[in-house]
Amino acid sequence: MDHGPGKILSLKGLTKWYGEKLVLDDIDLDVYEGQIIGYIGPNGAGKSTTVKIMLGLEASYSGEVEIFGQNIKESGVAYKKRIGYVPESADLYDNLTAREYLTFTGELYGLTADSADYKARLLMGVFNLEDVYDSRISSYSKGMKQKVLLISSLLHDPDILFLDEPINGLDANSVMVFKEILAQLSSQGKTIFYSSHIMEVVQKISSRILLLNDGKIVADGSFEQLRQKNKEGSLEEIFNQLTGFNEHQNLAEDFVQIVQRDHR
Amino acid sequence: MKNFTTLKILDLFRVIFERFEIDYPTMRRILQVKLTMDGRRPTTIMSQNRGGEKKQDSNQFLKSLWFYAFIGLTLIPILFIGDNFMFKMSLIFGVLMFLIMTAMISDFSSVLLDVRDQTVIGTRPVDHRTISAARAIHVTVYLFFLTAAIVSVPLVVGFVQFGVIFALLFSVTVLFSDLFIVAITALLYYVILKFFGGERLRDVINYVQIGLSFTIVIGYQVLARAFEFQGLQSSFEAAWWNVLLPPVWFGAPFAVILNGASGAYYYVFMALALLVPLIALWIYLSLLPTFEKNLLKLMDQAGPSKKKTTKGMNRLASLLTTSKEEHAFYQFAERMLKNERDLKLKIYPSLGFAIIFPFVFLYNGYSAGGSLDSITSGRMYLTIYASMMMIPGIVIMLQYSSKSKGSWIYHVTPLQGEGVIIKGTLKAFLIRLFAPVFGVISILYGILFGMRIIPDLVIVLLIAVIYSVICFRMLKGKLPFSQPFESAGQSDGWKTIPFALLIPVFGGLHFVVTNVPFGIWFYLALLLFIVPLTWQRGLR
Known part of the structure; x- marks a missing residue:
C-alpha cells in the first residue's frame, strides 16, 4: 500500500478485556500521515x-499504543494536544454558549482565550452559525450541536482526528463542506480516523478501510483492494460478507410477517 | 464568562497547587466553566418556584443559599436549650449534618457524577491530577458556601453568648463534620456503583431529593411546634449506642471543654469525631481510581432489564378501563408516574403531606381540649378530607413532563377523542397515588374510630373520585405529560386554590348529612349514582 513517509500511530498486540469479554484481540496496526x-x-x-x-x-489494556512515536503510557498527556476528537454521543456542556x-x-488545547474565541467565531460563521454564537448550546438543533463538536475538534489544528459518526444530523450541504475539509486536511498530511455505519460515505472518502469484527481486523486496504479480494460491488456488500451476515432477506421477511400477523 | 471572586481567592493559593504539580491555569479554567454551569442549574430547593421568566445567569445556586441561611436560623433556639452542651450541640449537628448531606446528594450529585467530563475534558491534554484537583476544589467550594450559609448566623450568636472558645470549637468541629459527610457520601456512591448500575444510583438520588423537599416543609411544622415544649429535657446520659450517632461525636468536645465533662465515653466520642473523618477521607482517596472507573457505568446503557409487572396490577388495569385505548393510557400514565424522576420529585412530597395533614388536624382538635374518648366517639374522622388537599396540586402537575416533546404521539395516533387519554391517566393517578395514601389513613382511622366509619370512608372515596374529575378541568384541555416543566409557573399554585376551597364544602356537606338519620346511606346511594355520570359527562 502506498503511503506517506511518516508513521504516526502504531498498535502492537493491543488486547482489551471487559470482565470476561474479549473486546480487542491482539490488534496490530500501523497508520501513516x-x-x-x-x-x-x-x-x-x-x-x-x-x-x-x-x-x-481507558488505561487497562495490554499491548502497546504508540502515537507520534511515543508510547502513550509513558509520554504523559502532551500528545493529546495534536489530537482532535468528535464523540459519537454528542456529549458537551450544553448549558454553556458556543x-x-x-x-x-x-x-x-493550549490556545489563548482570545485566539480560540477569534477562530471559533470565524468557523461558526463558515457554518452560518454566527447568530447563535452567544446562545446556549442546549437550544441548538442536532445538526448545530454537531457543528460545534466539529469546530471544537479542529480549532487547535490537530494532526490526528478521531471522528465517530461526525456527520450525524448534518444536512447534505454541510456534509459536502465537511467532506471537502477532510480531503484538504489529508492532502496536508493530517491523519483521520473516520468511524461510521454509513458505508457509502466511508467508501467514498476513505483512502484505507479497516474492518473490525469480534475484536479482530478482518479487512485492511483501499476500497479497490477490498473489492478485488472479495468480488463484491459495494462496501456494504463487502461488509455483509466479511461479518458473515447473509440473512437480511430472511429477517426482513420475518419482520414483515410479524407486522401483518393478526393477533385477535 | 464571569471571573468569580471565588477564583480570585483561589489565586492566592496558586503556589500550593503548583507544588503538587497541578496545572493551575487549566484547573482554574475548568472551575470557571463549572461555576458558570452551576449558576445555570436549578437546585432542588429552588425548583419549587422555578418561574417562567428566565433571567440571564441569575445564579440559582447563590439564591438557594439564602434559603439555607434561613433554615440555619432555626438552629439558634437550640443553642438556648438548657446548659448541657452535649445535648444541644448533638442536636445542632444532627440537623446540620442532615441538611448538608441531603443538599450534597440532591444538588451536587449531578456535578460529582457528570460523565461528560470524560469526553469533554478527559480527551484533551489535561492530566489526571488536574482533573481530580478541579473536582475536589469544586466540591470544597460548594460545601464551603453551603456550610457558611447555614452556620454563620448561629456561629455569631454562639460567639456573643458563649465566647471565643465556643466559636473556635464550633468552626473546627463543623469542618470535621463536613469532611465526614463528603467522604461518607462518596463512599455511599462507591458502594452503590459497585454493586448496582447507574440507574439505581439515580433512583437513590431521586429519593433523597424527594425526602429533602418533604423534610423541609414538615421540618417547619415540627420545629414550630417543638418550641412549644419549652421545658424540654436537656440532660444527657452517655450510652454505648451513642457511638452509632455521628452528631453525638461532634457534641462531645463542647461538653468536655465547656461543661468540663469527663469520662471514657466522652473521650471515645472525641476520638471518633477526630479520627473517623480522616480515616473515611483516606479510604475515599485510596478508592478514587476504582471509583472513577465505576463512574463509567453511568454511561452504560442498562443491561437486559427484568420485566416486573405483577399480574394483579395488570388485571386491575383491564378491570378498571373500558376500552383498549383507555387501557393503554392507564398503563402509560402508571409508568410515567413510576419512572419519571422529575415528576416524582414534584409529586411525591405532596403524597407525604396528604398522609400527615389529617393527623395534624386531628392533633389540633385533640390539643384544643377534649379527651381521646370524646374524639374517637365524635366525628373528627372527617379530618380525612384533608388528605384530598393533594389532589389539585398533583393533578396540575400531571400535564408536565421532562420529556414533554414525546407528546407528538397523541397527535399522530388515530384517537377518537381526548377523553380516553384523560380517563386513563386519571384512573392511574387514583389507583397509583391516591389509593395507597387513602388506604393507609383509612386503616389508621378505622383502628382509631372503629368499624362504624366504614360507610363514611366509602363516601370520602367516592367524593375523591368526583373531585379528581373536577380538578382535571383545571388543565383546560392540556394533555397529560405534554408540557415542559419550564412552563410551570407561580400561577399554577394560585389556580389550585379555588379547587382546594371545595374540600371544606364537601366536608361540611358530609357533616350535615351525618346529622340526618340514615342520611349517610342516602348520600352514599346518591354518590354511587353521580360518580358514573361525572366520569361520562365531565371528561369529554
Missing part, C-alpha cells in the same frame, strides 16, 4: 474501545 481511515465494523466490534484507548480514556464552550476547549 495523510491517510483517511474508514474504521468500520458491526455494533460492539470494538471500534469505540480502540479510539478510547488511543485517547487515554463561545464559552469553544473558548474553553480551545484553551484546554
Whole structure:
C-alpha cells in the first residue's frame, strides 16, 4: 500500500478485556500521515474501545499504543494536544454558549482565550452559525450541536482526528463542506480516523478501510483492494460478507410477517 | 464568562497547587466553566418556584443559599436549650449534618457524577491530577458556601453568648463534620456503583431529593411546634449506642471543654469525631481510581432489564378501563408516574403531606381540649378530607413532563377523542397515588374510630373520585405529560386554590348529612349514582 513517509500511530498486540469479554484481540496496526481511515465494523466490534484507548480514556489494556512515536503510557498527556476528537454521543456542556464552550476547549488545547474565541467565531460563521454564537448550546438543533463538536475538534489544528459518526444530523450541504475539509486536511498530511455505519460515505472518502469484527481486523486496504479480494460491488456488500451476515432477506421477511400477523 | 471572586481567592493559593504539580491555569479554567454551569442549574430547593421568566445567569445556586441561611436560623433556639452542651450541640449537628448531606446528594450529585467530563475534558491534554484537583476544589467550594450559609448566623450568636472558645470549637468541629459527610457520601456512591448500575444510583438520588423537599416543609411544622415544649429535657446520659450517632461525636468536645465533662465515653466520642473523618477521607482517596472507573457505568446503557409487572396490577388495569385505548393510557400514565424522576420529585412530597395533614388536624382538635374518648366517639374522622388537599396540586402537575416533546404521539395516533387519554391517566393517578395514601389513613382511622366509619370512608372515596374529575378541568384541555416543566409557573399554585376551597364544602356537606338519620346511606346511594355520570359527562 502506498503511503506517506511518516508513521504516526502504531498498535502492537493491543488486547482489551471487559470482565470476561474479549473486546480487542491482539490488534496490530500501523497508520501513516495523510491517510483517511474508514474504521468500520458491526455494533460492539470494538471500534469505540480502540479510539478510547488511543485517547487515554481507558488505561487497562495490554499491548502497546504508540502515537507520534511515543508510547502513550509513558509520554504523559502532551500528545493529546495534536489530537482532535468528535464523540459519537454528542456529549458537551450544553448549558454553556458556543463561545464559552469553544473558548474553553480551545484553551484546554493550549490556545489563548482570545485566539480560540477569534477562530471559533470565524468557523461558526463558515457554518452560518454566527447568530447563535452567544446562545446556549442546549437550544441548538442536532445538526448545530454537531457543528460545534466539529469546530471544537479542529480549532487547535490537530494532526490526528478521531471522528465517530461526525456527520450525524448534518444536512447534505454541510456534509459536502465537511467532506471537502477532510480531503484538504489529508492532502496536508493530517491523519483521520473516520468511524461510521454509513458505508457509502466511508467508501467514498476513505483512502484505507479497516474492518473490525469480534475484536479482530478482518479487512485492511483501499476500497479497490477490498473489492478485488472479495468480488463484491459495494462496501456494504463487502461488509455483509466479511461479518458473515447473509440473512437480511430472511429477517426482513420475518419482520414483515410479524407486522401483518393478526393477533385477535 | 464571569471571573468569580471565588477564583480570585483561589489565586492566592496558586503556589500550593503548583507544588503538587497541578496545572493551575487549566484547573482554574475548568472551575470557571463549572461555576458558570452551576449558576445555570436549578437546585432542588429552588425548583419549587422555578418561574417562567428566565433571567440571564441569575445564579440559582447563590439564591438557594439564602434559603439555607434561613433554615440555619432555626438552629439558634437550640443553642438556648438548657446548659448541657452535649445535648444541644448533638442536636445542632444532627440537623446540620442532615441538611448538608441531603443538599450534597440532591444538588451536587449531578456535578460529582457528570460523565461528560470524560469526553469533554478527559480527551484533551489535561492530566489526571488536574482533573481530580478541579473536582475536589469544586466540591470544597460548594460545601464551603453551603456550610457558611447555614452556620454563620448561629456561629455569631454562639460567639456573643458563649465566647471565643465556643466559636473556635464550633468552626473546627463543623469542618470535621463536613469532611465526614463528603467522604461518607462518596463512599455511599462507591458502594452503590459497585454493586448496582447507574440507574439505581439515580433512583437513590431521586429519593433523597424527594425526602429533602418533604423534610423541609414538615421540618417547619415540627420545629414550630417543638418550641412549644419549652421545658424540654436537656440532660444527657452517655450510652454505648451513642457511638452509632455521628452528631453525638461532634457534641462531645463542647461538653468536655465547656461543661468540663469527663469520662471514657466522652473521650471515645472525641476520638471518633477526630479520627473517623480522616480515616473515611483516606479510604475515599485510596478508592478514587476504582471509583472513577465505576463512574463509567453511568454511561452504560442498562443491561437486559427484568420485566416486573405483577399480574394483579395488570388485571386491575383491564378491570378498571373500558376500552383498549383507555387501557393503554392507564398503563402509560402508571409508568410515567413510576419512572419519571422529575415528576416524582414534584409529586411525591405532596403524597407525604396528604398522609400527615389529617393527623395534624386531628392533633389540633385533640390539643384544643377534649379527651381521646370524646374524639374517637365524635366525628373528627372527617379530618380525612384533608388528605384530598393533594389532589389539585398533583393533578396540575400531571400535564408536565421532562420529556414533554414525546407528546407528538397523541397527535399522530388515530384517537377518537381526548377523553380516553384523560380517563386513563386519571384512573392511574387514583389507583397509583391516591389509593395507597387513602388506604393507609383509612386503616389508621378505622383502628382509631372503629368499624362504624366504614360507610363514611366509602363516601370520602367516592367524593375523591368526583373531585379528581373536577380538578382535571383545571388543565383546560392540556394533555397529560405534554408540557415542559419550564412552563410551570407561580400561577399554577394560585389556580389550585379555588379547587382546594371545595374540600371544606364537601366536608361540611358530609357533616350535615351525618346529622340526618340514615342520611349517610342516602348520600352514599346518591354518590354511587353521580360518580358514573361525572366520569361520562365531565371528561369529554
